[in-house]
Amino acid sequence: MKEKKTFYIQTFGCQMNVNDSERVAGLLQSRGLQAAQAAADADFVFLNTCAVREKAAAKFRHSLGRLRRLKSERPGLRIGVGGCVAQLEGEALLERAKHVDVLVGTHTLHRVPDLIEEAGATGKVAVDLDRKADAFAIPEAVVAHGNPVRAFVTAMEGCNHVCSFCVVPRTRGPEVNRPPDDIVREVRAVVARGFTEVMLLGQTVNAYRHGDVDFAGLLALVDGIEGLRRLRFTTSHPEHVGPRMADALRELPRVCPYLHLPFQSGSDRVLASMRRGYTRQQYLDTIALLRDRVVGLALSTDVIVGYPGETEAEFEETLRVLEGVGFDGLFAFTYSPRPGTAALRLPDDVPEEEKRRRLHVVNAHQQQWQRRRHEACIGRVEEVLVESVDGEGRVSGRTPHFRIVHLDGSPALVGHAVTVEITGAGPNALRGRLAQPIH
Numbered sequence: 001m002k003e004k005k006t007f008y009i010q011t012f013g014c015q016m017n018v019n020d021s022e023r024v025a026g027l028l029q030s031r032g033l034q035a036a037q038a039a040a041d042a043d044f045v046f047l048n049t050c051a052v053r054e055k056a057a058a059k060f061r062h063s064l065g066r067l068r069r070l071k072s073e074r075p076g077l078r079i080g081v082g083g084c085v086a087q088l089e090g091e092a093l094l095e096r097a098k099h100v101d102v103l104v105g106t107h108t109l110h111r112v113p114d115l116i117e118e119a120g121a122t123g124k125v126a127v128d129l130d131r132k133a134d135a136f137a138i139p140e141a142v143v144a145h146g147n148p149v150r151a152f153v154t155a156m157e158g159c160n161h162v163c164s165f166c167v168v169p170r171t172r173g174p175e176v177n178r179p180p181d182d183i184v185r186e187v188r189a190v191v192a193r194g195f196t197e198v199m200l201l202g203q204t205v206n207a208y209r210h211g212d213v214d215f216a217g218l219l220a221l222v223d224g225i226e227g228l229r230r231l232r233f234t235t236s237h238p239e240h241v242g243p244r245m246a247d248a249l250r251e252l253p254r255v256c257p258y259l260h261l262p263f264q265s266g267s268d269r270v271l272a273s274m275r276r277g278y279t280r281q282q283y284l285d286t287i288a289l290l291r292d293r294v295v296g297l298a299l300s301t302d303v304i305v306g307y308p309g310e311t312e313a314e315f316e317e318t319l320r321v322l323e324g325v326g327f328d329g330l331f332a333f334t335y336s337p338r339p340g341t342a343a344l345r346l347p348d349d350v351p352e353e354e355k356r357r358r359l360h361v362v363n364a365h366q367q368q369w370q371r372r373r374h375e376a377c378i379g380r381v382e383e384v385l386v387e388s389v390d391g392e393g394r395v396s397g398r399t400p401h402f403r404i405v406h407l408d409g410s411p412a413l414v415g416h417a418v419t420v421e422i423t424g425a426g427p428n429a430l431r432g433r434l435a436q437p438i439h
C-alpha cells in the first residue's frame with residue numbers, strides 16, 4: 001500500500017495566522033495528507049508568514065533558507081509560502097527563492113491543495129495572490145484546531161484603520177465582516193465538535209458590524225449558543241469600545257472578564273503621529289468606563305517603544321500609563337519600520353540599543369506588577385479550564401480572566417473545567433491545587 005503523503009506547517013505571528021494554519025492543516029488532512037512532526041519528515045512544507053515586524057519576516061527568511069538545503073537533498077519536497085509576507089512581496093519573493101513551489105496570499109489559503117497538485121503537474125510555481133478571493137472559503141468541519149478546548153473563529157478579516165506603523169491593512173486588505181449567521185453556525189459546529197471555549201478573531205474585532213448587528217449584538221448572538229462555556233475575542237481597538245460593548249462584557253454570562261486593548265503609546269504626540277485615533281486621556285477614559293461597568297475586568301495591552309522621534313519624556317508617558325492602569329498582561333515591541341507604511345517616511349532615529357533599553361524597562365516594570373497582582377490571587381478559588389499537559393502528572397489551564405494556572409493532575413483533566421485553589425504565584429502564572437471537579 002502506498003504511504004500517505006505528509007505535510008508540515010510553520011506558523012509565524014498572531015492568532016489570525018495560527019487559525020489560518022489550522023485551516024490549511026485541516027484542508028490538507030481532508031485531502032488525505034498526514035501531519036509530520038518536522039519539516040525534515042514532510043513531503044510538503046508550508047511557511048505561514050507574518051510581516052508585522054522585521055524580526056518575524058527575518059525568521060521566515062531563515063526558515064526558507066534552511067528549506068533550500070533540504071530541497072537540494074530531497075528534490076521531491078514541495079515548499080509553499082503563504083500569508084502576510086507572501087501577500088506583501090508577491091511574486092518578487094520568488095526571485096530570491098527559486099525553491100518555492102506554491103505561493104498564496106492571505107485570502108487564498110483554501111487553494112493550497114489544488115496549487116500543490118498544479119505545481120506537481122506543471123513543474124512550475126503555482127501562484128494565487130487574489131485579494132478578492134473568499135477568505136472564509138475553508139469549511140469549519142475540516143479545521144484542525146490546535147488547542148483541545150479553545151477554537152478560534154474568525155469574525156472579520158482585514159482592517160480599515162490607518163495606523164502609521166502597521167502593515168496589516170496592506171497585507172490583509174480592508175475590513176470584511178462575516179454575516180452573523182455564518183459566525184453563529186461556525187460556533188455551533190465547533191461546540192458540536194467538543195470545544196467549550198471560542199475566541200472570535202479580527203484585527204479590530206470590536207469594529208465588527210454587519211447590517212444591524214454590531215459587535216455587542218454579535219457577542220449576544222454567540223453567547224446564546226447552548227454548550228458554549230466561555231467566549232473571548234481579540235484584538236479590540238480603543239476607538240470602538242463604548243457602553244454597549246462594556247455592558248455586553250458585564251451582562252453576557254459566557255463572555256469572559258478579559259479584554260486585550262492595545263494603547264501603543266502614552267504620548268499624545270506619538271499617538272497622533274501613529275494615527276491611532278485617540279489621546280492618552282481618551283484611552284484612560286475608556287478604561288475607566290470599562291472598569292466602572294465590569295467589576296474585576298482583566299486587561300492586557302500592546303505598546304511600541306522607540307517609535308520615530310520618541311523622546312525619553314514621551315517614553316516615560318507610556319510608563320506612566322502602564323503604572324496608572326496596572327495591566328494584567330503586556331506585549332511590548334520595539335518599533336520596526338515596515339514597507340509601505342506611513343511611518344517609513346519618518347527617520348527611525350531611536351538607536352536600537354535605546355529601543356532595547358526602553359523595552360527592558362517596560363517589561364521589568366510589568367513583571368514586577370504582575371507578580372504582585374498574582375500574589376493577591378493566592379487563597380482564591382478559581383474555575384480553570386484545563387487545556388494542556390505540562391509534564392508527568394502536571395496540567396495547566398486558564399481562569400476566566402485568562403490567567404494561566406499550573407496544577408497537579410492527570411491528562412484526563414484536559415477539556416474539563418475544574419475548581420482550583422490558588423496556592424502560589426509568579427509573574428507569568430499561578431499555581432493551584434484541585435479543589436473539586438465542576439463536571
Ligand code: SAM
Pocket residue numbers: 014052053159163165166167168203204235236237262264302303304333334335336337338
Ligand atoms: N490590529 C491590532 C491593533 O490595531 O491594535 C493589533 C495587530 S498587530 C499584529 C499586534 C501588535 O504589534 C500591535 O498592537 C503593535 O503593538 C505591534 N506592531 C504592529 N506594527 C508594528 C511595528 N511596525 N513595529 C513594532 N510593533 C508593531
